[in-house]
Amino acid sequence: MIDSRDGGYAPPPNPFVDVTDEALVKLVAGRNEDALDELIRRHAGHVMGLCRRICFDEHDVNALVSDVFWELWGRADKYDGTRSSVRTYLLTIARCRAIDRRRSATARQRLFAAQGGTTNYAQSVAAPVDQPFAQSLQLEKAEHVQKALEQLPAPQQAAIKLAFFHGLTHEEVAQRLQMPLGTIKTRIRTGLIQLRKALAEYQYARDF
Amino acid sequence: MNCAEVQENLIAFLLHELPTEEAQVMQEHLDSGCGDCLAQRSILDESLENLFSQLPGDSISEQEVHQIQQDVRARIRLSQNPADLITISKPNWRQYSVQLTMALSLGIAAALLGPWIAQPWSHPDSRVVHLEPMPARAQEPVMAFSKVRFTSSRVPIAAQLIYDAFSAELHFFSTELPALQQGEQLELVLVTPTGEVVQSIPLTHSAAGGRAVMPNVTTRDISSCEFLLRVELPDSPASSQSSPAT
Numbered sequence: 001m002i003d004s005r006d007g008g009y010a011p012p013p014n015p016f017v018d019v020t021d022e023a024l025v026k027l028v029a030g031r032n033e034d035a036l037d038e039l040i041r042r043h044a045g046h047v048m049g050l051c052r053r054i055c056f057d058e059h060d061v062n063a064l065v066s067d068v069f070w071e072l073w074g075r076a077d078k079y080d081g082t083r084s085s086v087r088t089y090l091l092t093i094a095r096c097r098a099i100d101r102r103r104s105a106t107a108r109q110r111l112f113a114a115q116g117g118t119t120n121y122a123q124s125v126a127a128p129v130d131q132p133f134a135q136s137l138q139l140e141k142a143e144h145v146q147k148a149l150e151q152l153p154a155p156q157q158a159a160i161k162l163a164f165f166h167g168l169t170h171e172e173v174a175q176r177l178q179m180p181l182g183t184i185k186t187r188i189r190t191g192l193i194q195l196r197k198a199l200a201e202y203q204y205a206r207d208f
Numbered sequence: 209m210n211c212a213e214v215q216e217n218l219i220a221f222l223l224h225e226l227p228t229e230e231a232q233v234m235q236e237h238l239d240s241g242c243g244d245c246l247a248q249r250s251i252l253d254e255s256l257e258n259l260f261s262q263l264p265g266d267s268i269s270e271q272e273v274h275q276i277q278q279d280v281r282a283r284i285r286l287s288q289n290p291a292d293l294i295t296i297s298k299p300n301w302r303q304y305s306v307q308l309t310m311a312l313s314l315g316i317a318a319a320l321l322g323p324w325i326a327q328p329w330s331h332p333d334s335r336v337v338h339l340e341p342m343p344a345r346a347q348e349p350v351m352a353f354s355k356v357r358f359t360s361s362r363v364p365i366a367a368q369l370i371y372d373a374f375s376a377e378l379h380f381f382s383t384e385l386p387a388l389q390q391g392e393q394l395e396l397v398l399v400t401p402t403g404e405v406v407q408s409i410p411l412t413h414s415a416a417g418g419r420a421v422m423p424n425v426t427t428r429d430i431s432s433c434e435f436l437l438r439v440e441l442p443d444s445p446a447s448s449q450s451s452p453a454t
Contacts, residue, residue: 192255
């Protein structure tokens with residue numbers, strides 16, 4: 001189809017516009033490649049963002065993003081929508097694969113050198129451009145998660161940020177903070193439980 | 209594994225950080241319906257969801273999205289039809305049919321004229337580089353496979369590269385390789401378009417020729433990178449890529 005106004009190619013209407021991520025994964029489990037394309041379109045940016053945080057080699061990042069969606073194709077039938085969103089599911093896979101890739105590369109030193117600063121994650125949350133309401137809700141929630149994180153005791157906060165935002169494994173967090181592995185596991189777990197509690201209180205206050 | 213151990217390792221389990229066997233034990237424990245551990249898991253699931261929702265996404269162009277979609281679809285096609293394992297290279301064989309014919313001709317010529325070519329694999333001055341990436345212009349590829357191009361100072365190499373997308377391995381076979389001197393090591397090198405060496409592996413070198421299997425090679429590597437051969441000198445490895453062959 002040629003768009004006479006700009007002389008370019010106008011893609012056909014997207015048949016998956018109103019289809020949820022969870023429904024798309026079910027279609028992927030049924031071997032629907034178009035549904036996989038749509039999931040790539042929706043989530044590749046986030047997967048790429050996380051991969052870049054963990055693995056600084058651009059060449060590795062591009063390959064990793066493909067790896068993540070290829071893995072989704074292979075295990076879409078194992079996805080449990082009651083446990084996590086599709087994005088979280090993909091990011092969990094991406095984190096794991098990126099850590100593997102980083103381990104096998106020589107990027108470790110660059111990781112520590114480049115991640116010295118702090119980031120306000122609430123300000124940089126990306127949201128679908130065509131969903132302004134969802135975007136505002138997401139931003140609002142992001143701010144509360146950020147606040148809840150900041151209210152955690154500093155040791156828990158540091159361990160959680162290193163594990164989730166900087167993509168370090170529990171063992172790497174323990175080495176970085178020079179603490180026993182068991183202590184780090186406990187800090188992260190306790191911190192996550194407190195985080196959930198704080199967010200539940202926020203949700204309660206917002207609903208009433 | 210008791211409940212305390214399960215709960216201590218739950219996050220690592222949810223993040224796929226545990227070894228397979230340990231993860232299986234965890235899964236069995238959760239599948240057994242342990243109420244405390246399942247409740248703990250639900251809490252952690254929710255927290256992970258909240259944390260991952262904080263991660264910003266990168267802006268990504270339509271072209272990049274399309275490239276990823278094509279990469280994944282290519283893998284799907286390969287997995288659906290194992291006979292097409294070298295699908296990626298098929299169009300290139302046709303594209304380089306003239307060059308391949310030339311390569312074959314040159315190979316035969318080299319075999320016939322070999323005895324009359326003095327030290328064909330030796331660089332006249334330093335024997336630093338026997339093989340080099342072919343410049344983009346002015347030379348004809350002696351052997352082509354996808355974007356793999358081999359040439360040497362004087363004699364073409366008869367080599368074959370097969371990419372196995374399942375195992376992500378690149379297999380190198382060659383029946384003709386340069387004669388190496390004491391301590392020298394021939395390497396297959398994966399190089400990005402900007403000249404960065406991604407990885408290199410030594411070739412198994414015998415009278416029958418050279419063999420190598422390079423692991424962790426992606427389809428993107430195949431489409432965007434080049435594979436080179438180089439001689440690693442025992443005394444000055446850093447110089448092995450320096451001098452152009454004559």
